[in-house]
Amino acid sequence: MGTYKTEREFLQHYNIHDHELPLVSVDVAIFTLLEGRLQVLLVKRGDFPHKGRWSLPGGFVNQQQDQDLSATARRKLLEKTGVDTSHLEQIATVGNHKRDPRGWSVTVLYMALIPYSPAQAIAAPVSDARWWPLEEAAEQRLAFDHNELISMARERLRSKTGYTMLPAYIIDSPFSLTQLQQAFEELLGTEVEKKSFRRRVLAADILEEVGEGLAESGRGRRAALYRPKKGGEQHAFVRVFGGVEEV
Amino acid sequence: MGTYKTEREFLQHYNIHDHELPLVSVDVAIFTLLEGRLQVLLVKRGDFPHKGRWSLPGGFVNQQQDQDLSATARRKLLEKTGVDTSHLEQIATVGNHKRDPRGWSVTVLYMALIPYSPAQAIAAPVSDARWWPLEEAAEQRLAFDHNELISMARERLRSKTGYTMLPAYIIDSPFSLTQLQQAFEELLGTEVEKKSFRRRVLAADILEEVGEGLAESGRGRRAALYRPKKGGEQHAFVRVFGGVEEV
DNA sequence: GAAATAGTGTCTCTAAGACAATATAAT
DNA sequence: ATTATATTGTCTTAGAGACACTATTTC
Structure with missing residues (x-):
């Protein structure tokens, strides 16, 4: 390591291959x-x-x-x-x-x-x-x-599903609340209660309704369809879904 | 990039300086x-x-x-x-x-x-x-x-203070609940309500009492002193302190 | 009407917010 | 007694959990 007077001079002599x-x-x-x-x-x-x-x-x-x-x-x-x-x-x-x-x-x-x-x-x-x-x-x-890297990503996915709307970005828009709930459940690894889920998601005001459609099976009542509002990804809930989180 | 038959052979010819x-x-x-x-x-x-x-x-x-x-x-x-x-x-x-x-x-x-x-x-x-x-x-x-790196770390510190016991690790043990609360408030950037704070921290059962002591001023009632239990660092609260979090 | 799916009503429970009241210390 | 600090009591409020109920669709 020589002694240079200016940063310019230092950089001229700097060789990245001198280091491992x-x-x-x-x-x-x-x-x-x-x-x-x-x-x-x-x-x-x-x-x-x-x-x-x-x-x-x-x-x-x-x-x-x-x-x-x-x-x-x-x-x-x-x-x-x-x-x-x-x-x-x-x-x-x-x-x-x-x-x-x-x-x-x-x-x-x-x-x-x-x-x-x-x-x-x-x-x-x-x-x-x-x-x-x-x-x-x-x-x-x-x-x-x-294997470990996947575990780390999986764990982050699970944990952020507890307090954000992340699952909305792994399914196609528009989606019904039932579809969204299923995505939440798969990413969380546990079931969530229907009413609580709807209350929470709708109260957060991060979805916008875009018409309605039928379930895949083609049976039952038509569901309202939603897509995430712009910026909804940033929303964080104050309470965590489905019990205590690990840090 | 040559074609090698075995990983051993590949590694023998691998030169880290071939890449930028x-x-x-x-x-x-x-x-x-x-x-x-x-x-x-x-x-x-x-x-x-x-x-x-x-x-x-x-x-x-x-x-x-x-x-x-x-x-x-x-x-x-x-x-x-x-x-x-x-x-x-x-x-x-x-x-x-x-x-x-x-x-x-x-x-x-x-x-x-x-x-x-x-x-x-x-x-x-x-x-x-x-x-x-x-x-x-x-x-x-x-x-x-x-400057940006410090902001990122500061932001993480603030956000984790909302749902963990992190501030317990930036002050000396043992500490009084008042001292701990002051640490929380400084890291959070907002004041927290005394009763809520105590209820939350004590209910989590992550502190152990280790005697009592006086406040720095030397006046007033003696405070119980605590130190974090082993593993308490891992504890995460289900609800976030002091309002909505940014992700 | 039966089955399937979507959506609501409502009671309970947990934990935070507000803030007043009480307890124990030094002066 | 006065002041300072620690600790508790208790009412209110927000939001999740449980679960029964109603609504709309296809067959």
Whole structure:
């Protein structure tokens, strides 16, 4: 480390390769709801390390293409699903010396929520990517520490479902309150009481009614259909749904 | 990228310097409570870039010394305060092409809470480190994007104060309920109602009584003193204190 | 009318908000 | 007694839980 007089001079002599740098990747846990069950998108690794294993979509930051970390995450989401807009959220960063055989490695984990239909069309052609029901994904030995990464994202999803409207962003709009409640229940992992649910959601004033429709079965009374109001994603309830939260 | 038959062979030929890697640093927002006000520890940068500016304690991962990211954070905490144990929590990761003039850079932000007294002794000798009241820190132009990093940590601190016992870890044990309430109020930024506060904290059964003592003024009734029970840090309340939260 | 689904009424229960009242200490 | 601080009593209010009830649709 030399002694330079100005920052300009310092930067001219600065060589990034003088330091040992950890690998930096971004991984994305992309969730959707298919047939009422929570699914995660996995891709089969075509290269070493862990060639042939299933893993979260992810990769290295492209310093030319990506302005920031969320751009890397968004790029991966787009490559695998063709979907851009949706809920994208940073979950955590895991870095240690043993998670990658190539050396000290850091991965920034994101979570994306998308409704099933739009993803379907584009994800299918990519033959090495498919949706897995969460339990089946967990049973496998995934690449790197991706089992743990999925658990972390799943846990955040569960916990935020307790006090936000997150599930509204994993189903297609418009939806009936019954459909929304089913999404809440699947993401929470517990049942919620119908009246409480409706009271809470409607009182929050974050949905707007957009007509009515029939249930999938084609039977029974028509349901009012809703879509989230702009900014409703930000809404947080003061009380948590379904009992005590873990931190 | 060659084609290798085995992972072993792949790893033998893998050269980390074939890729352009972002810089990876860890920064720690260390908070304490001094004279009832929230303070953050800043250090004066002795090297370029941003030489002479105040910044959060932080630095690059040391691949030999640090097993994982939290070890880097803990090492920085120890270097600057001499304190090891305490609340250490990962807040977020910021990475983009413009936050560091040396190039694409990623920093993993941690937050540490420590009671004032133990830190005092060791932080003083390090002449380039001192506690700043949060407002004064915010008024300055700090190195890199550290103003924003502090805001992020501050926001998490405020929000978790609403539903956890976090403030119990920023004051010395044992404490009276009044002292604890004052810590809550400073971290929350609003006043809380005395009876509600006591009911909530005592009902949660996460404090244990350890005798009684007088207030600092030496006047008035003796207060019962408490310290957090083991694991109390994990406790989360079902309802949020002091109104609606932002997500 | 029967079955299925959507939506409401209403009582209870928990915990926070408000604020007055009581208890124990130093002076 | 006065002042300062700690602690409790209790009424009100917001919102979740439980569950029975009504409404609208298809068959």
